[in-house]
Amino acid sequence: MSDLTLALDIGGTKLAAGLVDADGNLVHRAQTPTPDGDPEILWAAVASLLTDVRSAAEATIGAVGIASAGPVDVPAGTVSPINITEWHRFPIVERVETATGLPAYLGGDGLCMAMGEWWRGAGRGRRSLLGMVVSTGIGGGLVLDGAPFHGRTGNAGHVGHVVVEPDGDACTCGGRGCVETVASGPHLARWARTHGWAGADARQLAEDAAGGDEVALRAFARGADAVARTIASVAAVCDLDLVVVGGGVAKSGALLFDPLRASLQTYAGLDFLRGLQVVAAELGGDAGLVGAAALAAHHGRFG
Structure with a gap:
């Protein structure tokens, strides 16, 4: 080499x-x-x-x-x-x-984020992981048995379009009720505004949630629950060791991860899924290059 x-x-x-x-x-x-x-x-x-x-x-x-x-x-x-x-x-x-x-x-880019975190970030030493980016959109990639999993065309792991609400909002992908329509930053803020929050964007939503705003907290809990459903579904199919979550929304820390982990206990009921860890990404904007x-x-x- x-x-x-x-x-x-x-x-x-x-x-x-x-x-x-x-x-x-x-x-x-x-x-x-x-x-x-x-x-x-x-x-x-x-x-x-x-x-x-x-x-x-x-x-x-x-x-x-x-x-x-x-x-x-x-x-x-x-x-x-x-x-x-x-x-x-x-x-x-x-x-x-x-x-x-x-x-x-x-x-x-989702696969490369996953590869980067697997090689040098939060997923070091794990055999199979999902790398997930929760930001303006939601993307992801899979490392299975220590190897990148491309799928047929190279688009495997595109978890932002796992359907979590069959009667939910229309998605830019042409489908309906994708996790991206619930948990991405713009959709978190949009849902909060329809429920009385007066802020501008996901960054302000996180600040208000950290300050105890009830609607902002509900928005994060709702988004975290949708992400947990997605993770449980992918983990059941792929028998994962770990899920690494990065992106702008993930920078909100406990606001996302605490309700996400709580919801995951509800959805990940199979024995081989118990103890599945969900951790924050470590490499930030460098993950794509390293991956x-x-x-x-x-x-x-x-x-």
Whole structure:
């Protein structure tokens, strides 16, 4: 294995790239806002970032790991991020390999978050885990038996669209009652406003809940219950060791985790689910880069 892996994280608001060593340490990091414009303007920003980060390398780079907002198509090497409308089936793997001369490996951003936490974060030493991001949207990824689980297209683990309310609100995915329509930050705030809360956004909702506001506390409890239902369902299917939760809403700490863990005791009734741990993510915004490098390392070892 080479000394360094070049990692790329593509999101709707920012592009990040970094160098990760063989022990999973992020030794260099750079980022830039995701530009608006046509596909080639966006690609030019990515290519420039890759060039800048490669110039900081003081050791051999062996491969590139790519984390991208989805949907992704891993077999085709393309991405069609919902929040980057300029890119539809954009051939990111081909472009990166041509620009760098290195093999490139693609994963969804939720999968790479899970891989990062499994390698260097809260999930170290565990065999099977769900990484879950609870923020403006809800996403996730699965590491099963110590390996990334892509599924057929690369979109496995997209837990934000587990249905928790069959007669619930319409979701942007085209379905109805997804956990994202209940527990994501904007939906927490929207529900609270319909029940008399006068605040602006999820950040203020968390502040008010911490101050004892009854409606804000109910909003967090309702969202936490929906997340617990999702976790219980996924854990029953995948026989997980651990669930790692990150993202903006998860930064509210006990406001989310205390009712979540309490609800999980209700829903996770099978013997093999008892004692399932739900913990806060440790790597923050670096998880995608570290996980993208872990993904590349895995493919380098196992093909």
